[in-house]
Amino acid sequence: MSALPPGAVIGMLGSGQLGRMTALAAAPLGLEVHVFAPSAGPATQVTSRFTQAAYDDEEALARFADAVDVVTYEFENVPARTAEVLAARVPVRPGPHALATCQHRAREKGFLRDLGVPTAPWWPVATVDELAAALEALGGQGVLKTAELGYDGKGQVRVATGDDPQAVWTRLVGAVPRRDLVLEGFVHFEREASVVVARGLDGAVAPYDLVENEHRDHILHRTTAPADVSAAVASEAAALATRIIVALDYVGVLGVELFLAGDALFVNELAPRPHNSGHWTQDGAVTCQFEQHARAVAGLPLGSPARRGRTVMTNLLGDDVDAVPALLAEPGAHLHLYGKAEARPGRKMGHVNRVTPG
Ligand code: AMP
Numbered sequence: 001m002s003a004l005p006p007g008a009v010i011g012m013l014g015s016g017q018l019g020r021m022t023a024l025a026a027a028p029l030g031l032e033v034h035v036f037a038p039s040a041g042p043a044t045q046v047t048s049r050f051t052q053a054a055y056d057d058e059e060a061l062a063r064f065a066d067a068v069d070v071v072t073y074e075f076e077n078v079p080a081r082t083a084e085v086l087a088a089r090v091p092v093r094p095g096p097h098a099l100a101t102c103q104h105r106a107r108e109k110g111f112l113r114d115l116g117v118p119t120a121p122w123w124p125v126a127t128v129d130e131l132a133a134a135l136e137a138l139g140g141q142g143v144l145k146t147a148e149l150g151y152d153g154k155g156q157v158r159v160a161t162g163d164d165p166q167a168v169w170t171r172l173v174g175a176v177p178r179r180d181l182v183l184e185g186f187v188h189f190e191r192e193a194s195v196v197v198a199r200g201l202d203g204a205v206a207p208y209d210l211v212e213n214e215h216r217d218h219i220l221h222r223t224t225a226p227a228d229v230s231a232a233v234a235s236e237a238a239a240l241a242t243r244i245i246v247a248l249d250y251v252g253v254l255g256v257e258l259f260l261a262g263d264a265l266f267v268n269e270l271a272p273r274p275h276n277s278g279h280w281t282q283d284g285a286v287t288c289q290f291e292q293h294a295r296a297v298a299g300l301p302l303g304s305p306a307r308r309g310r311t312v313m314t315n316l317l318g319d320d321v322d323a324v325p326a327l328l329a330e331p332g333a334h335l336h337l338y339g340k341a342e343a344r345p346g347r348k349m350g351h352v353n354r355v356t357p358g
Pocket of ligand 1 (some may be wrong): 120142143150153184185186187188215218257268269
């Protein structure tokens with residue numbers, strides 16, 4: 001299938017803010033978004049088509065597939081079976097293989113190792129005995145993570161050689177005897193960074209500049225674009241992201257999270273969707289990541305990822321939204337709210353982009 005014409009419909013699994021911002025950015029391209037999700041959310045406030053159903057409701061999935069021209073998703077925990085059922089009827093982009101790789105840390109790390117991309121040292125672990133052996137092999141500090149369903153620092157604990165394997169196991173996963181985990185060596189990084197990269201249906205690749213990310217309580221607080229690094233590090237990051245997206249045979253926007261230790265780059269994890277650290281592109285790049293994602297999955301040519309200046313993106317979590325009147329009064333502050341009614345602590349309510357020339 002080639003490029004979708006104006007009036008075509010992108011199916012979106014998930015009703016969160018990433019889907020909302022993709023729908024808003026797809027509109028000027030003449031593309032509509034049809035959300036499929038178990039409950040309404042930020043995305044359904046800006047879309048007129050919505051299928052409310054569970055991800056394992058195969059009849060609803062079939063009807064949805066027949067009502068859209070392509071399917072994408074705004075979160076990586078889409079059940080593999082859901083992607084397969086849809087892929088049998090309609091193109092799914094990024095494809096089920098890329099999704100399966102990115103939603104399981106051990107598969108993802110194995111893929112990166114085979115590609116020769118540097119990561120923290122790691123050991124796959126499925127039982128307490130395997131954890132005991134891995135802690136021994138670690139020889140120092142590490143982070144034990146669930147292979148699936150972790151986000152914003154959830155599903156992980158700091159560990160060290162010498163810790164009691166049974167106690168560590170119980171602390172992370174409770175009483176279950178088997179669970180896919182990954183033990184990672186602790187990376188003594190100075191900064192966290194990321195590259196958001198897009199690949200079109202025609203194989204064109206467009207990385208945005210490397211950006212620096214600051215976290216608070218494991219949640220992204222601020223992104224600075226571009227990162228303050230040498231030209232060599234910036235181009236190495238772009239080259240890594242390009243190799244990864246090509247090897248995944250990926251169509252759409254991919255977030256590549258990195259640790260920066262001196263001039264060395266280590267990939268932490270991949271996010272198969274637009275990424276919070278790419279929100280700066282809405283006001284600070286020629287083509288924003290959400291439009292880029294819509295272009296890619298619709299088979300349209302990618303837009304330019306060039307920066308328009310220097311941008312600082314700050315997330316608004318929980319009560320931070322109380323600052324909205326002040327932000328609206330601030331010249332040059334671009335506000336993006338997600339339409340969430342309840343400002344629970346730590347909940348991502350919106351973000352603000354501040355662009356300066358340069
Ligand atoms: P993740 O859920 O894998 O993105 O991890 C959340 C955060 O934990 C990262 O942004 C890092 O700050 C920290 N972290 C995760 N893995 C490691 C590691 N191997 N070494 C040091 N810090 C880590």
